Amino acid sequence: MELGKVINLLIKKRGLTQVELASRIGKSTTALSQIIKGTYNPNPDTLDKICKVLDVPQPILYFLTISEDDIPTDKLELYRMLAPSIKDFLIKIFGEESVELKEEVSLN
Incomplete structure (x- = not known):
């Protein structure tokens, strides 16, 4: 999943709007929209x-963007085995359960 998509899902998860986030980070809504x-x-x-x-550490944000395309072929089986559980665990730690976010990150 792309970084912008993860950010957008976390914005929704936190109950914020793009306008609110843009204001809080000192960027225009256009700039935030381009990031998303x-x-x-x-x-x-x-x-x-x-x-x-968004109250999420950068490494977690980046981890949620990893997809199978990013994984070396020889590590793909391990990734497929561990990634869904790890992503689910991280989503639970960094906020309330979000079915939408969980479904989005598990697709990758």
């Missing part, structure tokens, strides 16, 4: 602010 659509990658400072507002 994947047309613009956030700089480290912006990503740090997003993570703080």
